[in-house]
Amino acid sequence: MQRVLDGKNILITGASSGIGRSTAIEFARTCPNNLKLILTARRLDRLHELKNRIQNEAGHGVKVCVKELDVSKKEQIDSFFENLDEEFKDVDVLVNNAGFMSGVERPPDVPSDVITSVYATNVMGVIHMTQAVLQIFKKRPDGGKGDIIMLGSMAGREPYAGGSIYCSTKAAVRSFTESLRKELIATRIRVMTVDPGQVLTEFNDIRHRFDKEKADAVYAGCDPLTPEDIAEVIVFAAGRRENVVVADTLLYPSHQAGALDIHRRQ
Ligand SMILES: NC(=O)c1ccc[n+]([C@@H]2O[C@H](COP(=O)([O-])OP(=O)(O)OC[C@H]3O[C@@H](n4cnc5c(N)ncnc54)[C@H](OP(=O)(O)O)[C@@H]3O)[C@@H](O)[C@H]2O)c1
Known part of the structure; x- marks a missing residue:
């Protein structure tokens, strides 16, 4: 794995917390001698703390490059790559991780700013982000080379009540991912998705707008996955030799078998 990752330049969105943060640490541990990491999110202080760690x-x-990037602002993505230091411009791997949900309202009560x-x-x-890195990847021989790893979700496969907005975003990413893999079949560009079930991160607090009681109720009697569990799979996928595409991975904790199929211990 270290040989495949050696010298790679890896860009992670949403690296300030949870899965993105753990993924940065896992890449660094797996390939500590020759790696470049571009860590992005909106909270720069967190990224600097991660860089130091x-x-x-x-x-x-x-080598770690820290950059503020709000992926919801296209103008920031447009200027992001040209403003990178020269040594970080040639990205090899994009981990498309930034994402969130706020609230559990159902239509017609979902606030339009949330949607x-x-x-x-x-x-x-x-x-x-995918369009931007493809411009870099496609300049390489054999039609192009590089890895795009999406953070999908079990929610993108199995929509559930109270999740119509979030589930539909992840279903869109899933469909985009599958089309893209087919569109790039004549290249060396790998398009992969890692789809977790329950993972214990700030995601759940944000979803419940920091109402601790509601957030805690989601994982009551459960033993959710950790962000490290997901990071290991992301790094494993990126670390396969170039002819191997870990196209699709679904990860549950052992007590979960679907969006609402959850066994809670008393
Ligand atoms: N936790 C779960 O149970 C679970 C399950 C399946 C899939 N996922 C997916 O996994 C991914 C990571 O989530 P997580 O669980 O690690 O949650 P998290 O701990 O809340 O981390 C989310 C990250 O996304 C960043 N982010 C949010 N909005 C952003 C924006 N507009 N621009 C740039 N960065 C933004 C946040 O950074 P800043 O706030 O600093 O910008 C943060 O670093 C998400 O795509 C999520 O949908 C999570």
Whole structure:
């Protein structure tokens, strides 16, 4: 795995928390001698803390570039790549991870600003980031080379009541991912998705607008996955030799077998 990842330049969106943060740490641990990481999100202070942590652990074999990026703002994506330092411009792997949901309202009661911002982040952000890296990937021989790893969700496969907005964003990403893989079949560009069930991150707090009681109720009697569990699979997928495409991965904790098929221990 270290050989495949050696020298790679990896861009992660939403690296300030949860799965994105753990993915950055896992890449650095797996390939500590020669790796570049571009860590992006809106909260720069968190990214700087993560950069320090990675460099304390891995040393300077891992070069880290920290950049503020709100993926819901296309103008920021448009200027992002040209403003990268020269040594980070040639991206090899994009982890399209940034995403969120706020609230559990059902139509017609979903606030319109929630619909707009969740779609702008989870769908448009993913599509615009993908378009941008493909410009880089497609300049390489054999029609192009590089990896795009989506953070899908079990919610994109199995829509549930109270999730119509979030589930539909992840279903859109799933459909986009599958089309894209077919569109790029004549290249060396790998398009992969990792689709988790319950993972314990800030996602759940944000979804419940920091109402601790409601957030805690979701995982009551459960033993959810950790962001590290997901990070390991992302790094595994990126670390396969170039002819292997880990196209699609669904990950549940052992007590979960579907959106609402959850066994709660008393
Ligand atoms: N947790 C779960 O149970 C679960 C299950 C399936 C799939 N997922 C998916 O996994 C991905 C990561 O979620 P997580 O669980 O790790 O949640 P998290 O801990 O809340 O992390 C979400 C990350 O996305 C970033 N983000 C949100 N909006 C953004 C924007 N407009 N521009 C740039 N970055 C933005 C946040 O950073 P800033 O706020 O600093 O920008 C944060 O780093 C999401 O796509 C989520 O849908 C999560």
